Ligand SMILES: [Zn+2]
Ligand SMILES: [Zn+2]
């Protein structure tokens with residue numbers, strides 16, 4: 001495991017919660033041993049500037065990309081009502097094919113995917129070669145397939161049962177919701193009691209049908225017969241009773257006698273993901289309409305401020321509102337510096353001969369796994385990248401590593417305690433990566449004048465190029481990136497992970513205090529001539545790797 | 552990413568174009584006159600790009616177009632999709648957007664790949680597949696022909712299926728990763 005950094009999301013703060021950006025006092029991040037720790041830290045790109053809470057702002061079919069009006073989503077049961085189906089065997093998207101040209105007799109070539117041609121049309125899976133004609137499903141025309149299949153779905157016993165249950169219970173739910181003030185405690189009790197009895201009766205009956213041995217047992221004789229009676233009778237009419245179940249059992253018994261293929265029996269997930277119960281026989285499985293996807297608006301759970309508001313168009317990746325933590329908080333990378341005895345890492349990753357090692361964008365093997373040994377001292381570096389258009393001043397506070405009872409702390413961390421500056425983000429940095437840009441620290445110092453930046457002078461001095469890797473302090477400043485060095489001393493009898501929390505506070509001057517920054521948190525402000533200094537704090541967890549016993 | 556090391560290649564092994572494309576001399580570029588590279592795009596050694604498989608008929612035709620900041624890794628094959636329509640066999644063009652990374656040994660026969668798309672290694676992207684912006688295909692995924700992969704989702708498996716939605720920051724994240732990768736890809740003299 002390479003060294004890594006995760007950011008704390010304040011929804012798991014202990015003891016009280018708050019949003020990112022709140023003053024540091026009332027919250028702390030759970031320490032590495034805390035049960036909440038595993039859930040409280042995330043990669044920066046996945047975090048919002050407040051906290052999320054989802055709200056659907058639009059539905060679309062992930063295959064035909066049709067934007068489904070919210071009004072029809074419910075009636076269409078959250079699935080595509082056009083021509084999009086999942087293969088019942090492999091869940092691949094099915095294609096509509098015509099009977100022209102006729103299928104090759106040797107069946108080695110797949111049918112031509114083409115919806116213009118002669119009827120009948122059928123659905124074909126170009127992954128596992130399932131075809132709907134074999135399951136007895138063909139179409140007269142290649143459009144409106146869902147509508148043509150609607151009958152099968154609507155007449156399935158499970159759909160009928162569900163519809164009638166809904167019909168029966170919906171008025172009851174409406175009564176208990178619509179006029180809560182007009183209903184006395186007594187009527188609520190009566191209603192909820194009769195509703196409960198009806199549910200019990202329905203459940204017993206369903207159970208008795210599916211498990212015939214349970215029939216007539218433990219059925220409450222007083223179960224609201226009047227209310228349930230009508231529903232029950234209609235349901236009996238709609239299904240074939242236990243006959244279907246018996247037929248399935250017989251089929252399975254027969255299989256045990258003869259040779260059979262495992263694929264003949266439907267898998268559990270094939271029967272359960274549908275909106276109705278599918279056949280036990282794999283060959284009888286019906287294609288399923290593709291479930292819709294949704295685009296979501298996200299709000300802060302505290303202030304209801306909208307954090308994410310996507311554009312309406314289903315395939316647009318633009319947002320009307322997008323408040324990601326990555327746009328406000330400095331991003332932090334970590335490097336565990338290899339011991340001096342090892343080869344410098346730059347030569348390690350060099351290409352040899354004609355084979356350039358290419359790993360693509362996502363891979364970052366600079367921090368290839370390295371074991372930490374007991375009793376040794378290691379240097380590490382943290383690189384802070386400032387996403388803001390203003391320079392920031394950063395201060396770090398290490399949360400002391402917790403020790404097991406009566407024992408010494410497993411390791412000790414040293415990080416610069418004084419604050420240091422990071423230059424503003426400027427578009428130009430992006431394009432001139434290789435150019436060395438000297439930054440005028442004075443600008444930053446002047447601007448933040450009046451604040452205690454006791455370490456900034458030292459930082460400026462050590463900010464020059466070529467500083468040693470092993471010192472604790474600011475090592476390098478380049479564009480909107482500042483690198484600082486730290487040190488960790490591993491105890492002689494320690495084990496486990498070298499993982500510690502760091503509280504990061506950063507201050508910047510907001511030119512216009514009334515400007516919308518997207519933050520809901522009340523920042524700590526200190527008025528200092530002309531502008532306003534805002535301070536935000538957040539926790540990160542630094543993971544440097546696992547301690548291995550000294551050899 | 553600030554600690555990511557440069558990726559070195561022997562300088563003589565790559566041809567660099569005016570617009571910053573870097574094409575390996577050991578890649579197979581068939582029908583180069585039918586291929587467009589958008590600039591700052593890397594074509595690795597042993598990759599095969601079939602610009603020669605073009606629609607029948609006279610004149611020029613763009614068979615495969617790639618945007619800027621793309622990476623076609625070792626052993627990748629880009630081959631335009633084909634079908635027989637009304638009795639005529641034909642190839643159809645393949646369009647790939649900006650900031651698209653395709654992992655090693657992946658075979659692509661897609662009709663369209665959007666911007667900011669990451670495709671893993673050892674994948675098969677079937678004929679006429681459409682991959683929308685900011686989508687991601689995990690390593691070893693098989694996307695059957697004619698599949699639509701919507702924007703901002705992760706697909707994985709065989710056949711490739713929806714796994715999860717990707718964060719709203721995917722575009723910026725992948726843009727900066729692909730730019731940094733290009734900048735890290737450095738020649739080594741001699
Ligand atoms: Zn959270
Ligand atoms: Zn659809």
Ligand SMILES: [Zn+2]
Nearest residue numbers: 087090125128
């Ligand atoms: Zn299938």
Ligand SMILES: [Zn+2]
Nearest residue numbers: 050300303520
């Ligand atoms: Zn809020």
